[in-house]
Amino acid sequence: MSDNVPLFRDLNADDADPEATVVESMCVNCGGNGQTRLLLTKIPFFKEVVLMSFSCDQCGFENNEITSGSVIPEKAVKITLKVNDKADLKRQLVKSDHTRVEIPELQFEIPSKSQKGEITTVEGVIDRIIRGLQQDQPQRREEHPEVAEKIDGFIKTLEELKDFERPFTLILDDISGNSFIENPIAPKTDPNCTYEYYRRNKEQDHELGIFTQEEVTGEKSILHPIKEGEYSLEEIQGEVLQFPTNCPSCGSPCETNMKMTNIPHFKEVIIMATVCDVCGIRTNEVKSGAGIEPKGVKIEVLVKTKEDLTRDVLKSETCELAIPELDLTVGPHALGGRFTTVEGLIVAIKEQLSDPSTAHIFGDSEAPETKEGFSKFLSQLDEVLENKSCVTLVLDDPCGNSYIQSMRDDDQPDERLKITHYERTFEQNEELGLNDMKTEGYEEH
Known part of the structure; x- marks a missing residue:
C-alpha cells in the first residue's frame, strides 16, 4: 500500500478501484488453491473493518466475511x-x-x-x-x-x-x-x-486472542521506575517524549508526543498529541499525572455569559458530561481526556455529532426524524456558543481528576460554580479496578 493513502480507506464513488490485497489460500471445500481478497476500509460505527472475499476456480466455492479491524476496546x-x-x-x-x-x-x-x-x-x-x-x-x-x-x-x-x-x-x-x-x-x-x-x-x-507478555514469552514485564531524586520536577516537565503509535482515524503508523505540565490551582497532567501525516488528523489527549483521587467529584457550572465560555476545563477520560437543559449525556470515553475551555468542550461535542463518519451511523437508511433531531440539537448548541441560551454543564468524574476554573482568585465561592466530592459506589470502584487494591483514603462500601 502506498505511503500517501490511509491504511483504512473510506469507500466512495470516486474510488473506482479500491486497493485490495490478494493472498493465495487453501479451499476448505475441495482442498485446492483459491484466492482471498482483503480490503481494509471504514464503515459508519464499525469504523475500521476488513472485508474478506474468497473464491476457488477449481470447484467454484465462494465465501465473504467481514471482521473488525480496529483495536479491541478495553472493556x-x-x-x-x-x-x-x-x-x-x-x-x-x-x-x-x-x-x-x-x-x-x-x-x-x-x-x-x-x-x-x-x-x-x-x-x-x-x-x-x-x-x-x-x-x-x-x-x-x-x-x-x-x-x-x-x-x-x-x-x-x-x-x-x-x-x-x-x-x-x-x-x-x-x-x-x-x-x-x-x-x-x-x-x-x-x-x-x-x-x-x-x-x-x-x-x-x-x-479474543489477548494474552499478557508473561503468557506469551514466559517472562514478566519489568518496569524501571524513576528513583527519587534522579530527575528534578523541572526536568520531567520540560522533557517531551515521543513514541510510535497508530493513527486513531486511519490506522497508519505515526508518532505521539507526550509532556507533563502543571495546571494552576489543580495538579500535574500528561498531555499527549498525535499528528498523522497520512490523513492529517490532529488529536490531543490529557491524562492525570497523580493517579486516582480518594473521592469522586461532580462539578456543575452555569454557562450564562461569554466569560463562562472561557473557563478552563480538564475533562478526564473517566468523566461523564451532561447538559440537563438539552437532555444530553456524553459517556466517559466519547470525548476522551481533554484540557480545553467550556467553549472548546461544546465545540468538540458539536464536531463529533457533525462528523459524517459518526453522526449518522447508518447513512441513508437512517430515519428522517433522527436526522432532523440531530440538526435541531446542533442549532441548540450554536445558541449556547452565541450566549443566546443559558445551560448547566455537569462533569461527573468518579476518579476525581476533572476540573473547571473558578472566576475568583480569592477564597470566596464562585456563585456559578458548584463542586461536590462524593464517596464512590462499589460498582464504580469495580469499574476502576480498585476493589482489589488498598489505596490511601479508600474505604470499600
Whole structure:
C-alpha cells in the first residue's frame, strides 16, 4: 500500500478501484488453491473493518466475511433494550461474532460465536432466530415429533414478539465491546436502552486472542521506575517524549508526543498529541499525572455569559458530561481526556455529532426524524456558543481528576460554580479496578 493513502480507506464513488490485497489460500471445500481478497476500509460505527472475499476456480466455492479491524476496546459491553413499542423493533443494531443474545422473558439465549457478526434490526434478530429453528423442523417432525411440536410453539411465541403483541427485553452481551443498538432520539439519552461496561476475565481475554507478555514469552514485564531524586520536577516537565503509535482515524503508523505540565490551582497532567501525516488528523489527549483521587467529584457550572465560555476545563477520560437543559449525556470515553475551555468542550461535542463518519451511523437508511433531531440539537448548541441560551454543564468524574476554573482568585465561592466530592459506589470502584487494591483514603462500601 502506498505511503500517501490511509491504511483504512473510506469507500466512495470516486474510488473506482479500491486497493485490495490478494493472498493465495487453501479451499476448505475441495482442498485446492483459491484466492482471498482483503480490503481494509471504514464503515459508519464499525469504523475500521476488513472485508474478506474468497473464491476457488477449481470447484467454484465462494465465501465473504467481514471482521473488525480496529483495536479491541478495553472493556466488554452489555446492552439491555426494553422493547416497549413497535418502533423499537425497527432499531438498527450491530453485533459481533462474540455477542451473546438473550431474551429473558422466554428464557432464551444464543451463545457467543454461534452466529457471524452482522448489521441488522431488532426485528431482524428475531427473524433470524425463527429461520434457524425452522431449518430442521421437517426432519424433526419425522424423527422427534414431540420435540418438533414444542419448537413450533416456541416459534409461534417468537412471531408474536416480532409482531409486537407484548413488550419484551433484548440483551446483547459482547465481550469484544463492539456491539451497538441505535438510539432513535440521539443525542438525547435513550430511556429504553442501557449500556453496562465491565472488565473481561482472563478466559474472555484468551477467547479474543489477548494474552499478557508473561503468557506469551514466559517472562514478566519489568518496569524501571524513576528513583527519587534522579530527575528534578523541572526536568520531567520540560522533557517531551515521543513514541510510535497508530493513527486513531486511519490506522497508519505515526508518532505521539507526550509532556507533563502543571495546571494552576489543580495538579500535574500528561498531555499527549498525535499528528498523522497520512490523513492529517490532529488529536490531543490529557491524562492525570497523580493517579486516582480518594473521592469522586461532580462539578456543575452555569454557562450564562461569554466569560463562562472561557473557563478552563480538564475533562478526564473517566468523566461523564451532561447538559440537563438539552437532555444530553456524553459517556466517559466519547470525548476522551481533554484540557480545553467550556467553549472548546461544546465545540468538540458539536464536531463529533457533525462528523459524517459518526453522526449518522447508518447513512441513508437512517430515519428522517433522527436526522432532523440531530440538526435541531446542533442549532441548540450554536445558541449556547452565541450566549443566546443559558445551560448547566455537569462533569461527573468518579476518579476525581476533572476540573473547571473558578472566576475568583480569592477564597470566596464562585456563585456559578458548584463542586461536590462524593464517596464512590462499589460498582464504580469495580469499574476502576480498585476493589482489589488498598489505596490511601479508600474505604470499600
